[in-house]
Amino acid sequence: MVKKEMIAMLLAGGQGSRLGVLTQKVAKPAVSFGGKYRIIDFPLSNCINSGVDTVGVLTQYQPLRLNAHIGIGIPWDLDRNVGGVTILPPYEKSKGSDWYTGTANAIYQNLEYMESYNPEYVLILSGDHIYKMDYEVMLEYHKANNADITIAAMPVPLEEASRFGILIADDTNRITEFEEKPANPRSNLASMGIYIFSWPVLKEALVSLSEEPGCDFGKHVIPYCHERGKRIFAYEYNGYWKDVGTLGSYWEANMELIDIIPEFNLYEEYWKIYTKSDRIPPQYIAPGASVHRCIIGEGSEIYGETVNSVIGSGVIIEKGAVVRDSIVMQDTVIGADAKIEKAIIAENVKVGAGVRIGFADYAPSKYDPKVYQFDLATIGEHSVIPDGVEIGKNTAISGVTVPEDYPDGKLESGGYIVKAGGAA
Amino acid sequence: MRAIGIVLAGGNSKRMRELSRKRAIAAMPIAGSFRSVDFALSNMSNSHIQSVAVLTQYNSRSLNEHLSSSKWWDFGRKQGGLYVFTPTITAEHSDWYRGTADALYQNLEFLKRSHEPYVVIAAGDGVYKLDYNKVLEYHIEKKADITIVCKDMPADVDVTRFGMVKTNQDGRITDFEEKPMVADSNTISCGIYVIRRRQLIELIERCAADDRYDFVQDILVRYKNLKRIYAYRLESYWSNIASVDSYYQTNMDFLKPEVRNYFFKEYPDIYSRVDDLPPAKYNPGAAIKNSLVSSGCILNGTVENSILFKKVYIGNNCVIKNSIILNDVYIGDNTVIENCIVESRDTIRANTTYIGQPDDVKIVIEKNERYTI
Numbered sequence: 001m002v003k004k005e006m007i008a009m010l011l012a013g014g015q016g017s018r019l020g021v022l023t024q025k026v027a028k029p030a031v032s033f034g035g036k037y038r039i040i041d042f043p044l045s046n047c048i049n050s051g052v053d054t055v056g057v058l059t060q061y062q063p064l065r066l067n068a069h070i071g072i073g074i075p076w077d078l079d080r081n082v083g084g085v086t087i088l089p090p091y092e093k094s095k096g097s098d099w100y101t102g103t104a105n106a107i108y109q110n111l112e113y114m115e116s117y118n119p120e121y122v123l124i125l126s127g128d129h130i131y132k133m134d135y136e137v138m139l140e141y142h143k144a145n146n147a148d149i150t151i152a153a154m155p156v157p158l159e160e161a162s163r164f165g166i167l168i169a170d171d172t173n174r175i176t177e178f179e180e181k182p183a184n185p186r187s188n189l190a191s192m193g194i195y196i197f198s199w200p201v202l203k204e205a206l207v208s209l210s211e212e213p214g215c216d217f218g219k220h221v222i223p224y225c226h227e228r229g230k231r232i233f234a235y236e237y238n239g240y241w242k243d244v245g246t247l248g249s250y251w252e253a254n255m256e257l258i259d260i261i262p263e264f265n266l267y268e269e270y271w272k273i274y275t276k277s278d279r280i281p282p283q284y285i286a287p288g289a290s291v292h293r294c295i296i297g298e299g300s301e302i303y304g305e306t307v308n309s310v311i312g313s314g315v316i317i318e319k320g321a322v323v324r325d326s327i328v329m330q331d332t333v334i335g336a337d338a339k340i341e342k343a344i345i346a347e348n349v350k351v352g353a354g355v356r357i358g359f360a361d362y363a364p365s366k367y368d369p370k371v372y373q374f375d376l377a378t379i380g381e382h383s384v385i386p387d388g389v390e391i392g393k394n395t396a397i398s399g400v401t402v403p404e405d406y407p408d409g410k411l412e413s414g415g416y417i418v419k420a421g422g423a424a
Numbered sequence: 425m426r427a428i429g430i431v432l433a434g435g436n437s438k439r440m441r442e443l444s445r446k447r448a449i450a451a452m453p454i455a456g457s458f459r460s461v462d463f464a465l466s467n468m469s470n471s472h473i474q475s476v477a478v479l480t481q482y483n484s485r486s487l488n489e490h491l492s493s494s495k496w497w498d499f500g501r502k503q504g505g506l507y508v509f510t511p512t513i514t515a516e517h518s519d520w521y522r523g524t525a526d527a528l529y530q531n532l533e534f535l536k537r538s539h540e541p542y543v544v545i546a547a548g549d550g551v552y553k554l555d556y557n558k559v560l561e562y563h564i565e566k567k568a569d570i571t572i573v574c575k576d577m578p579a580d581v582d583v584t585r586f587g588m589v590k591t592n593q594d595g596r597i598t599d600f601e602e603k604p605m606v607a608d609s610n611t612i613s614c615g616i617y618v619i620r621r622r623q624l625i626e627l628i629e630r631c632a633a634d635d636r637y638d639f640v641q642d643i644l645v646r647y648k649n650l651k652r653i654y655a656y657r658l659e660s661y662w663s664n665i666a667s668v669d670s671y672y673q674t675n676m677d678f679l680k681p682e683v684r685n686y687f688f689k690e691y692p693d694i695y696s697r698v699d700d701l702p703p704a705k706y707n708p709g710a711a712i713k714n715s716l717v718s719s720g721c722i723l724n725g726t727v728e729n730s731i732l733f734k735k736v737y738i739g740n741n742c743v744i745k746n747s748i749i750l751n752d753v754y755i756g757d758n759t760v761i762e763n764c765i766v767e768s769r770d771t772i773r774a775n776t777t778y779i780g781q782p783d784d785v786k787i788v789i790e791k792n793e794r795y796t797i
Contacts, residue, residue: 035703036719074495075698258705266702267722277698281688282456282718282732284679291712295703298457298719299688313703 002082004054004117006139006196008047009107012040012127013060013100018246020371021380021398021418022346023062029127030065031250032329032347034257034266035310036297038069039244040127041076041275044085048076049271050135052123054083056113058106060090060099075276088113102214104221108206114199122202124195124217130253130264131192131241132271138235139196148201148230149222151175152194154237164190165218167234175232180218189234191218192241201230240264248374251344254310254327258293278330279313288319297330304334312347335387342393343377351379352387360392363414372396372416380418425557427618428504428538429468432524433461433548434481439585439667442787443765447486450478450548452665453733453750453768455678455687456718459490460665462497462696463553464546465506469497470692471556473544474504477534479527481511481520496697507534523637528628535625543624545639547615551674552662553687553694556618559656563618566595569651570623570644573616575658585666587613587640589655597653600645611655613640614662661686672765672785675731675748679714701734709740725755739774746782754794764788 016028023031029040040057047055055078059066066087072078073085088110090099100106107114107124114122121142123135133152142150153167161182167189168177179185195217205221212220226232240263244250256262266273279299285291286303294306297313304321312330317323320337332349334340341358345351357377365372372378372394379385380398389406391397392413399419403409411417433450440449450461461478468476476499480487494506509531511520521527528535528545535543542563544556554573563571574591577583583604590599590609600613617639619627627643636642644653661683665671677683687694701720706712710723717723720735725742732738733750739757748765755761756774763780765787766772771794780786 075700260707267705267720272700273702274700277700280457280694280696280698281684282716283704284684285712285715285717287714289713291706291710293708294706296706296717297703311703 002117004083004119006052006121006123006135007054007056007083007114007117007119008043008052008123008125008135009110009114010040010043010047010055010057010125010127011103011106012057012066013063013106014126014128015061016128016245018371019250020247020368020378021396022247022250022344022378024380024398024418025062026065026381027059027061027063027127028245030062030069032312033130033244033250034254035295036277036313036330037273037275039130040066040069041273042130042132043125043127044070044076044078045271045273046131046133046135047123047125048078048274050133050137052135053078053080054117054119055085056088056110057085057127058088058100058110060106063087063089069276071276075274077274083117086113102212102216102220104206104209104215104217105212107202108210108215111203111206114203119199122197122199124193124197126193128245129192129241129243131237132239132264132273133194133237133241135196138194141235142196142198142233145173145233146231147196147233148198149225149232150196150235151222151232152192152237153189153234154192154241155188156190158185158188161185161188161190167191169234173234173236175226175234178218178222178226189236192237193218195222196235201225246374247344247371247376247378251327251342251374251376255308255325257310258295258308277313286319289317304336318353329381342375343379345379346381346383348382349379350384352385352389354388355385355391356389357391358393359390360413362393363412365394365396365414365416367396367414367416367418369394372414425472425474425560426540427473427542427544427556427560428535428540428621429464429473429476429556430528430543430545431461431464431468431476431478431548432527432545432615433478433487434484434521434524434527435547435549436482437666440665440671441668442789443668443671443767444483446483446767448480448482448484448548449665450480451484451487451490452549452671454551454665455675456716456731456733458694458696459487460551461487461490461548462694463551464548465497465499466692466694466696467546467552467554467556468544469499469695471544471554473556474499474501475507475538475540476504477507477509477531478548479509479521479531481527484510490697493697497695509534523642524639525628525631525642526637528624528639529632532625532628535621535628538621541621543619543621545617545619547664549666550614550616550662550664552614552658553660553692554616554658556616559616559618562656563654566654567652568596568654569619570647570653571618571656572597572644572653573614573658574611574655575614575662577610577612579610581610583607583610583612587615587644589613591655595654595657597648597655600640600648600653602640602645611657613644614658615664617644618656668765668785668787672748676729676746678716678731679729684716699734710738724757733768761788 012029078085296311300315303319314331318336335353338355384400396416499506663674704721718734750768771792
């Protein structure tokens, strides 16, 4: 008989629309992070490092990159005879076929997958957080409390608490009340969207709420269980945890990695982060190059200057180019003498020679001021930027652009060029 | 492909000096992220050879660790696979491999049980890319008994450390001399052979019956007039690492753009074991020029014309020039290293100086306590 004490369900279907053109063609969990990783590597590595070897990855939005990255799970040692990683996309049923309409609905649609492992506990994770956590310790806490649900929670500054789902707990950490994004928070314990459910409790709730439109853990499942007097506990976590949901927080989390002793340390021996490495060769730093405060991935070649930047693998930074305070993802080429400041440049982009990015006065985005702010220039994957153009702050570019797209050779701050259907 | 592969990886060389103390040559780290056996294995994988045996003997722990999973070279198949054969005690014999031919003889069952008509035998110490199918086509076209991959070396290279061959117009080998005292040809054997499987079994059995053990001396040299032995000329980059000098030079070759592009960027790729190390980190004070840097390195000092292998730590104010720093080396602050090869897992204390000469590279082995945070 097949039996796994705890299996994980990893929600990786979201678009992450606040990452703008970065997620135009890829799901947020598949976006590159930290030079050689993708965001989903963090929860997947946490799983295997915690001894959770059965992981269902729920995909929906633009899954190609995610599927190719995960494959059969070899980089995470999740290629198993029993268990391992399974990609779970929405599927057609004899009646009532539906997309995943909410986080809990997605899990509900995969009841059979979970049942096939006879789990005692189910760990619900989301694929868009950067952190290291030992789920085994959390499970022990769950068992010690004889809990039905354990929610990982971290203290946040009270002034920021109104952005989160807030948990109010008694002195045994049992949760007495929830507040979703409260105006006047009564606690600073924010839910991290990581749950351990005892399997019968989860199953009963999902089945009872199966008709709920857009069934969501925070909005429906947890309140439903709470109303029925289930034992719900908060598991306090005090390590590094970052929701990289906005361009600003994504940029910031990357930049934190280049601190001398980063708060989030990738160099620890005993909690490695695994990823699918497409490249093996070392990186080459040319005689005239200058690299100052950077992390750089495999196989990149630096002929120019990079300062305070996170450079992915297979990147070429040509002679005379200066890249500062920026994120450059894998296989991108920065042309000779280009000057780049505060930009996020996605994978496989060609930046022409002499291009200037980020040197202009502030202006709010005309495309979507909620997404494109923080003074960042954001360039989607497979984009092409012609030689010699100037690009301002809070800009967005996606697709193969030509000189005609830049009146007077410029894209003013706040401007955008997003070609239909995105990049080829 | 219609061939099985055999990688001869048992060897050791005194000319590797202290570097051979802890590993076989086939396990020597190359070009920052590779081991020398990766080249032969990747070539076999890229030539669609499915069944490969690696024969190991000398100090094979490091090599076995590297070969602990066959998935990196895509040999993790139901059809075929990667086999590592070390000498074993059997009812018939209880000897070490007494030579390359003996190593093949002791694993004759592998040859006999295969069904592919040809065998590709490659040394584990060569750095090159080669589609063995091309050699096989040539072998068949020439109706050869044995084909040896050869290379014409530049006139200024001392070829007396290689097997030297002479060929006629057709490419047939007329003379073969192993490590000649005086060289009168600049064509050398790369230690890569194609031979029909049944022919190989027959030659190896006859060799063993005569108590002969060496593939080169007792088969190639002995049969050079009797069998049709042909030379396949390799035009592309090839280097082998039988001495400290050639090891140093081969690594330094990767600082040349043409060599780097050929191996790192052009099709097909060379594969190696993936170590899951984070990206290299350049802290304030790092000044790197014309160097290769591998994953997991943390740099705080000056590095010029050097190769840093995986997980090297360079302290503040260090100056590293013209050197090779092998895997997992910690170099304390204010250390100066020039023209050296620093052995893997070394811990070098702060304020140390090691200076070698360009024509006499120094090998640094220093084991100190390392305190990790």
